[in-house]
Amino acid sequence: MELSSKKREYAFWTLQILGWGFINLVSVFVVKQISISLLVYSVVMGTILGVFATAMLRLYLKRAVQFDAFGVKEFVKILVSYMIAATLFGGLNFVFGYVYVEFGPALTPSELQMFKYHDNVGVQVLNSLFLIGAWTVTYLVIKLLLKLNRDRIERLELNTHLKQAQLNTLKGQINPHFMFNSLNNIRGLMLEDVEKSREMLTKLSEILRFSLTQNSSNAISVREELEMVDNYIDLSKIQFENRLEFFKNLGDDTLDLQIPPMVIQLLVENAIKHGISNLKKGGVIMLNIKKEKEHLVIEVRNTGKLKIAEDSTQLGLKNIQQRLNLLYADRASFNLNEISNEVVATIKIPLA
Numbered sequence: 001m002e003l004s005s006k007k008r009e010y011a012f013w014t015l016q017i018l019g020w021g022f023i024n025l026v027s028v029f030v031v032k033q034i035s036i037s038l039l040v041y042s043v044v045m046g047t048i049l050g051v052f053a054t055a056m057l058r059l060y061l062k063r064a065v066q067f068d069a070f071g072v073k074e075f076v077k078i079l080v081s082y083m084i085a086a087t088l089f090g091g092l093n094f095v096f097g098y099v100y101v102e103f104g105p106a107l108t109p110s111e112l113q114m115f116k117y118h119d120n121v122g123v124q125v126l127n128s129l130f131l132i133g134a135w136t137v138t139y140l141v142i143k144l145l146l147k148l149n150r151d152r153i154e155r156l157e158l159n160t161h162l163k164q165a166q167l168n169t170l171k172g173q174i175n176p177h178f179m180f181n182s183l184n185n186i187r188g189l190m191l192e193d194v195e196k197s198r199e200m201l202t203k204l205s206e207i208l209r210f211s212l213t214q215n216s217s218n219a220i221s222v223r224e225e226l227e228m229v230d231n232y233i234d235l236s237k238i239q240f241e242n243r244l245e246f247f248k249n250l251g252d253d254t255l256d257l258q259i260p261p262m263v264i265q266l267l268v269e270n271a272i273k274h275g276i277s278n279l280k281k282g283g284v285i286m287l288n289i290k291k292e293k294e295h296l297v298i299e300v301r302n303t304g305k306l307k308i309a310e311d312s313t314q315l316g317l318k319n320i321q322q323r324l325n326l327l328y329a330d331r332a333s334f335n336l337n338e339i340s341n342e343v344v345a346t347i348k349i350p351l352a
Helices: 005-029 036-064 072-103 109-114 121-190 194-213 222-243 263-274 315-331
Strands: 244-250 283-292 295-303 333-339 342-350
Touching: 005 036, 036 072, 036 121, 072 121, 121 194, 121 222, 194 222, 222 244, 222 263, 222 283, 263 283, 263 295, 263 315, 263 342, 315 333, 315 342
Parallel strands: 244 283
Antiparallel strands: 283 295, 295 342, 333 342
């Protein structure tokens, strides 16, 4: 999760004050005997100077350094700004330390030892190079980690939007494909039996209404999906009459599990279109749904041979495979095989 800009600023200043305060407090406690006034001065003034110098350095780095296009030029900017900040910090420590020693309260021998190099600018700058260097490295590491996290979140969001767009495209393909087949059935029957045609239109409207209401969802329960499948079978039986037999073998613990909408319907539609419709005597479609270890297994068996016409777009099968890949990656599988004069389509969906 990425922090907001306001929270990042709050975290920065909190860590600045606590960090510099801790460093100065530790350095003061090295002295065995120290007055309250010197303790307060060292901690407060040391923290103020440290926060000031590094805040100026950060301000420059944010404005002048392009971290998204890092190169030699950006490295030189960081190095130069670091040297300037360290020199500034060392100079300020020299000035305020000198003023305190020369014009402040009398110091004990141990306190004088603490300010042994207060008038040595070189020592002050060298000490500052170490402290500001440690701060700079820490800042850059945190900056890098935040950038990596932000890039990761952006990639995840982009992939999510892309997958959703692809899923919406796939779901948009389902309704025209299904409508085309169903309307063809109705057209062929209309001149033969008006009552059956009216019944088919009623079933079709129920199926389309259901599919449209579920179009914005990526998952529905098995129970809801089966309602649609039953309507589709009823619609198909009016056309195929006794040539189509449909049976279900369902695990009671599977009915409330979530699956992508219309996957079972597409399997059944494919079994009818490429299987039953090509057999003069018709055939049987068997739907099996069960739990198997960590997967939900959906199996559709139909009488016939696994032979797909050359002019077939295989839209339904491709649709199933692509949606499973988008939703579950390699955790789901779809297989189509011929076993003992039956075509068996099997989908395995992870339960978690």
